[in-house]
Amino acid sequence: MIRPREMSARRSAIGLVFVVLALLIILPPMFGWFRDDYSRFDRKSFTVESAVDGDTLILADGRATRVALLGVDAPDLPDAHFSQHAMRYLDARLRGRRILLKLDGTQTRDDAGRLLAYVYLGDTDLVNADIVRDGLAYADRRSRHTFAPQIEQLENEARTRKRGLWENLADEQQPPWRREWLKSRGK
Secondary structure: OOOHHHHHHHHHHHHHHHHHHHHHHHHHHHHOOOOOHHHHHOOEEEEEEEEEEOOEEEEOOOOOOEEEEOOEEOOOOOOOOOHHHHHHHHHHHHOOOEEEEEOOOOOOEOOOOOEEEEEEEOOOEEHHHHHHHOOOOEEOOOOOOOOHHHHHHHHHHHHHOOOHHHHOOOHHHOOHHHHHHHHHOOO
C-alpha cells in the first residue's frame, strides 16, 4: 500500500516534470530560441553596432550577430592591400544605422558561422554592390547567389576605371582564391 506522503511526493514530481516540459515548449519561441535564420533575419531591420572588416559587420541585436556581405570578399585585415580602407568604409557607412537584411536561397551561414546576407540602406541601396563598385572589395566568385552577375559586373567596371584597390593592384596582392580563379581562366 502506498502511503499518503509517497503519493504526495510522486504527484509533486510528476507536476514538476509537466511544468518543466511546458516551459521548454513555451519559452523558446517567446525569446526567439531555435528559430531558423529566415524567420529571424530575412527582410528584418537591425541597427549596426560596427564593422569588423570590409565585408563583416556586427548587429546591435543583443547577440552581436556577425553578418557577412553575401557575394563580397574584402581584403583581409590587418595587412592585405586596401584592407584598412575597406573596413573604415563599411564602418563609416553603417555604424549606428538601420539596415535591412535579405537572405538568399542558397545558404544562410558561412563556415565561420557568419550570417550571409544582402545588406540594404533603405529599400534599394545594396551595400554589397556599393563596396565592390567603389573598388574596396572583390566580387566573391566562390559561390553562386542571386546578385552574382550584377556584383561581378560592378567589379569589372571598378577594375577598368581603376577605382580603389584596382588603382595599383599587383597580382600577388589579390587573395589566393582569386589568383586561382584567374589562373583557371587563363589570365
